[in-house]
Amino acid sequence: MSGALQVRDLSLRFSGQQHALFEIPTLEVRPGSSLGIRGPSGAGKTTLFHCLAGIAQPSAGQIRWGDTDICNKDAQALDRWRHRQVGLIFQDFHLIDGLSVLDNVLLPAHFDAWRPAAQLRQRARELLAEVGITAFDRMAAVLSRGERQRVAFARALLFQPAIVMADEPTASLDPDHRSRVGDLLLALARAQGATLIVISHEHELLSRMDRNMTLQDGRLI
């Protein structure tokens, strides 16, 4: 089950600093479940997020997603793993303004193919329709913030990843959109059977997660 997370004795210490930013003796997340992580600013939530996604290397410990120990993989293998197994969602969406909505969703498909396969193009259209975007040829630059985040959801789910990780997915949205976009994220992840890990300050969003934890003073409780 590649969506099962097992963390052992994880710690991250920046060079020259006495105390670790965080120390997490153990953390387990069942595949297909959702985990919300909150905490005060500067607690290290985003750094933990990067470690769990294989973007940053911890100082010590083990992070296993299913059978994959991501702390012992080389950069190339981690790229491939993230590409196929992880759907990442950012606070600022990070769409490419010069591309259409459909091309933004299909962008990851160009990382290992010259042209996305027909079924992948079809899936991209279906995902966009699922998040309520039907004007596939509109340029990303003209979308509203809510629309941009919904396109980012579709992009993250293109390869049916086992893991979906979102860093403050609703923080850039106005209050009207937050609730709807949060619902959509949860619904999409559940429909895909993906494990969902969300970093957020939003109480309403976190309240709908299967489990919530707080990162404070270097401890995840």
Place this chain on the structure above:
Amino acid sequence: MIPLFNPFPIVCADLRRNRLLVLVTLLLVALSVAAGIAVISQERALRQGSARAADDFDLLVGAPGSPTQLVLTAVYLRPQATPLLDGDILEKASSTRGVKYAAPIAFGDNWQGYPIIGTIADFANRGGKLMPTEGRVFRQRGEAVIGAAVKLPLGATLSPQHGLHHDDDDDDGDHPDHAHAAMHYTVVGRLPPRHNIWDNAILVPVEDVWAVHGLPDGHGINDAQRIGPPWNAARLPGVPAIVIKPDSIAAAYGLRGQFRNPRSIALFPAEVLNDLYLTLGNVRDLMSVLALTTQVLVVAAVLMALLVGFLARRRQFAVLRAMGASRRYVFCVVWIEVALLIVGGAVLGLLLGFGASMLLSHWLQAQTGFAMPVSLGASEGFLVGGLVLAGGLIGMLPAWLAFRRSIAEGLTVG
């Protein structure tokens, strides 16, 4: 096996998003390349064009003075107060062993701006090698054979006007104006194009030019209608230049030595042109250095702009990496963007420079009748190739920075 990927969606999107920057960069690179191309190709065109114009002039003999002035006068029809050779030298040249023909070149008149040149039939048809495209060369006094660019039909008649150019109105008072009005030439032939100033010339028997100016005609009193050699030395007026066609290379060198004396100078136009080319070459070298300096500055400016652009896009590259793009993918995106700008600018500059050079040559030909054949050579290839290579290498710097940068660091850029 290296997996195939496609960086072009990102490259195209980035170039589209930064249209203005792309346009300015392309233009900067293109203009710097065009300047270099134009300088190099024009210098070569001038060299080839001037050498071609001198092909018909094996050995030039003139009065003692400036060799450059003699070449400009006889080859390029740009006379300026040219001193005259004594007439007997023409007679001597004509009768010297090893000379196929010795042709006087006499100026002074024009018709509607076309210079009228007095010479002999052998020079008009270059010793029989230059067959008229229409009609024939002159055989008697009062006949004219015209250059390919002279707008006159066969059978037309014309009267000379004093001065080598249409607007010359100098009147030195030593020739009777009515003699010009009374003189009529009939066009009997048209020469093929030579792609030089001689295409605009009207060639007539030199005796007519002398007669119009009240000078003896080089023949005896009883030979009033005769044209060409043999000459009567006692009745030969001075001439600005003599073109000698030697019958061999050895003869050419012998004749050059023979006519290099206190009364005359003799030279191969190529000698003078070589000196001019040396000077031109120096100017070309200087211009090339300036063009190269401009290119280096432009490339440096482009590099700075690209680095600034790269710094502004660190986060985008980090996001691509976070989504699973390989380092190679991001390297290719950045490198292709830079390389496209440099290569695109270089190709555009090549076309612009070649076009500008063509236009300039066309304009010069229209102004002077002097053909300057524009071509692209190895020098231009090296210039563009060097820039493309430099662009390829320069593009690697931001690409390498993108390749090496950690994803987490890029994602936390504000």
